[in-house]
Amino acid sequence: MRFVDEFREPELISKAADEIRRLAGTERHYRMMEVCGGHTHAIYRFGLKDILPENIELIHGPGCPVCVLPMGRIDDGLSIAQEPDVIFAAFGDMMRVPGTQGSPLEHKARGMDVRIVYSPSDALKLAQLNPDKHVMFFAIGFETTAPSTALTMMRAKAEGISNFSVFCNHVTIIPAIRAILDSPDMRLDAFIGPGHVSTVIGCRPYVWIAQNERKPIVVSGFEPLDMLQSIVMLLRQLKAGEAKVENQYKRVVPWEGNCAALKAMAEVFQLRPYFEWRGLGFISQSALRINDKYAEWDAEQRFEVPGIRVTDPKAAQCGEVLKGVLKPHQCKLFGRECTPEHPIGALMVSSEGSCAAYYNYEHRKAAMVSLSSIA
Amino acid sequence: MLAESAPTRFRDPQIEMAHGAGGKASRRLVEGLFAPLFFGAVPGPLGDAAQVDINGTKVAITTDSFVVKPLTFPGGSIGELAVNGTVNDLAVSGAKAEALVVSYVLEAGLPTPVLEAEVRAMVKAARDAGVRIAAGDTKVVEHGKADQMYVTTTGIGRLLHGVTIDPRSVRVGDRILLSGPIGDHGITILLARGELDFEADLRSDTRSVLPLVESLVHAAGPGIRWMRDPTRGGAATSLNELARDCGLGMVLFEDQIPVRDNVRGACELLGLDPLHIANEGQFLAVVSPEYADAAINALSLAPGGSEAKMIGEVREQPAGTVLVTTLYGGSRIVDMLVGDPLPRIC
Amino acid sequence: MCLAIPGKIVEISSDNQDSALVDVVGVRRNIDLGLLQDDKPVPGDWVLIHVGFAMSKISEQDAADQMSTLRMLGEIDGAMQEVKGYGLEDVN
Numbered sequence: 001m002r003f004v005d006e007f008r009e010p011e012l013i014s015k016a017a018d019e020i021r022r023l024a025g026t027e028r029h030y031r032m033m034e035v036c037g038g039h040t041h042a043i044y045r046f047g048l049k050d051i052l053p054e055n056i057e058l059i060h061g062p063g064c065p066v067c068v069l070p071m072g073r074i075d076d077g078l079s080i081a082q083e084p085d086v087i088f089a090a091f092g093d094m095m096r097v098p099g100t101q102g103s104p105l106e107h108k109a110r111g112m113d114v115r116i117v118y119s120p121s122d123a124l125k126l127a128q129l130n131p132d133k134h135v136m137f138f139a140i141g142f143e144t145t146a147p148s149t150a151l152t153m154m155r156a157k158a159e160g161i162s163n164f165s166v167f168c169n170h171v172t173i174i175p176a177i178r179a180i181l182d183s184p185d186m187r188l189d190a191f192i193g194p195g196h197v198s199t200v201i202g203c204r205p206y207v208w209i210a211q212n213e214r215k216p217i218v219v220s221g222f223e224p225l226d227m228l229q230s231i232v233m234l235l236r237q238l239k240a241g242e243a244k245v246e247n248q249y250k251r252v253v254p255w256e257g258n259c260a261a262l263k264a265m266a267e268v269f270q271l272r273p274y275f276e277w278r279g280l281g282f283i284s285q286s287a288l289r290i291n292d293k294y295a296e297w298d299a300e301q302r303f304e305v306p307g308i309r310v311t312d313p314k315a316a317q318c319g320e321v322l323k324g325v326l327k328p329h330q331c332k333l334f335g336r337e338c339t340p341e342h343p344i345g346a347l348m349v350s351s352e353g354s355c356a357a358y359y360n361y362e363h364r365k366a367a368m369v370s371l372s373s374i375a
Numbered sequence: 376m377l378a379e380s381a382p383t384r385f386r387d388p389q390i391e392m393a394h395g396a397g398g399k400a401s402r403r404l405v406e407g408l409f410a411p412l413f414f415g416a417v418p419g420p421l422g423d424a425a426q427v428d429i430n431g432t433k434v435a436i437t438t439d440s441f442v443v444k445p446l447t448f449p450g451g452s453i454g455e456l457a458v459n460g461t462v463n464d465l466a467v468s469g470a471k472a473e474a475l476v477v478s479y480v481l482e483a484g485l486p487t488p489v490l491e492a493e494v495r496a497m498v499k500a501a502r503d504a505g506v507r508i509a510a511g512d513t514k515v516v517e518h519g520k521a522d523q524m525y526v527t528t529t530g531i532g533r534l535l536h537g538v539t540i541d542p543r544s545v546r547v548g549d550r551i552l553l554s555g556p557i558g559d560h561g562i563t564i565l566l567a568r569g570e571l572d573f574e575a576d577l578r579s580d581t582r583s584v585l586p587l588v589e590s591l592v593h594a595a596g597p598g599i600r601w602m603r604d605p606t607r608g609g610a611a612t613s614l615n616e617l618a619r620d621c622g623l624g625m626v627l628f629e630d631q632i633p634v635r636d637n638v639r640g641a642c643e644l645l646g647l648d649p650l651h652i653a654n655e656g657q658f659l660a661v662v663s664p665e666y667a668d669a670a671i672n673a674l675s676l677a678p679g680g681s682e683a684k685m686i687g688e689v690r691e692q693p694a695g696t697v698l699v700t701t702l703y704g705g706s707r708i709v710d711m712l713v714g715d716p717l718p719r720i721c
Numbered sequence: 722m723c724l725a726i727p728g729k730i731v732e733i734s735s736d737n738q739d740s741a742l743v744d745v746v747g748v749r750r751n752i753d754l755g756l757l758q759d760d761k762p763v764p765g766d767w768v769l770i771h772v773g774f775a776m777s778k779i780s781e782q783d784a785a786d787q788m789s790t791l792r793m794l795g796e797i798d799g800a801m802q803e804v805k806g807y808g809l810e811d812v813n
Contacts, residue, residue, distance in 0.1 A: 224705070
């Protein structure tokens, strides 16, 4: 696979790991947060922790749009789909996320019309193919995904497709990073910046992290060599006492971002005054809602939504894990009451949630006698 | 205590889709409800087929139900799956299928040509697999109750000489063999459903693996510890079950696992792991080190076995776990999934 | 978040300039080019695909530059270390 396999070349990966070990030395302990859930997933999928030195600690950030969605919002979306002749369409990521009455897949097994779509445009197509039904697209994602939702809604408007609406749960990444940095128990040295969000928003929105907070941030790709190179770049900055924004993912991320994508978002969305992030609480100006021009396609305007707030059980420490204060296995419920099979918190449901990633890819390794037997 | 009064351990209040997906939930249902009642308190490891002694002759018997949407897809149809699936369950249990009986549950409104096409497909598949369809049964249910048709096949076969399948015989140092590329069937079905709007030149790998198994037994019989056909839940599920049954670690070498380019592409696009995808024409075998070379040679020279690979080995650690390692020293645990693999965008 | 994969544009749809057929090692799908209006890709270009939309054109030059940098990893710094060992502190 072009532009994928080159960045997974084993020899180069080993070389990059050697360079990291050389740069990291042994005296200093480095704490780097990867913001994006996709990076969390990549770390585990490629086993990068196995080749990083002990003194580099990767902290998982809150960039998992499924994880930060409060349960009440899932209930709201599902309640709309209870209406007759409504099709609930969503990405596969949402299908097993539990609401108080069960997940979308469980609702499907009970007779609700639930469809998995790969693209919001597929949801719109569903509406065109089913004129006697209403398709409600449960939209999630950060700025990577929001423009596609926006463009789809623009197409719906242009083509006069009225049996289609979007239940919008798009969130923005900068407020989440700000919440992390504002957190009193946070001690971070640097950030591995979200690669695909940056194809939309560019690198400029991170400048305050470097200039005001004095933390280096490298916008990183998702292949093993991308992430390792980003860590090399961060180590070089840290050792030189620098703090700047660097773009490691140049082949794909334009410094200025994607103008057309930003325009589409501005056309359709506006910022909510505040939005609740599961585990992080209410954050102002951190989420998108559909503006009045597109009210006809806003599921929250077209349908009655219960809007009931559902709080997580007190014992669940999702917030601390989300902020990187606790490691997944340090949560009291991890691996016991809360497993991928019966998740209590959303960090266990989404495959890129730190708890699920840790559980699926990692936690039994810790019980191994020694890793040295792996050649 | 009477067998029907034995205690069970299955605590889920009702049956959910996940219980049929072949992963953790399925295993919980089987181990917690069916096994204690059917097989008693300590049933031992559960295999793909059961052995029954009839007046001194050991026969193997197995059954499987086929529920697939769409009914036909590139490379096959439900009928073929029903024949090959049961023939394969017997083959990996070390038995040659002699006869199948088939049971149909048909939805009222099913067009006759559809049914006839499936029956013809089964006849052809049976001929290709060298097995006889001896008897059958049909029931019809109301429209909306059977997704057009459900097919169940039960197969009976004679045990092959020179091989004993037992997960408890697996030892540290044993090699893990795979007969060919994984992921073809599951991805074909996923694309054939049309919901994701992807296209690829891909076919289900449904076929009888009996000829390959026979070649393997002939060349390496005494060294074969265990075999399984990784259907729903994929190779990850089969190997996790083995790891749990024998208490050892299954260490796989990622660069050795055969996956077709387009299957790989589909998996990357959809965020799926080929190890979790269903296969209908492949099998895994664990073979002792002394017989491993003979085993892989025999497979690769046999018709349909040219893509067979040695994909890993059994180690002491991580116990009860499947670990995938890379050439650069990274590793990851591969667990059984809870339900079916779902595409993701995050 | 953000599973996005590189794919090659095979052809632009004849009836819709914003739609293109893309290929990823033999897997094909129509994707929306609406987010790349300002810099429309042509057949043969590589784009980054996320939820059925092209997010960005992939720069082959930047990818090649990155590979060169990666291949030289350790060599420049290693050489620097060696030079510093000679006491030539102001070499940079």
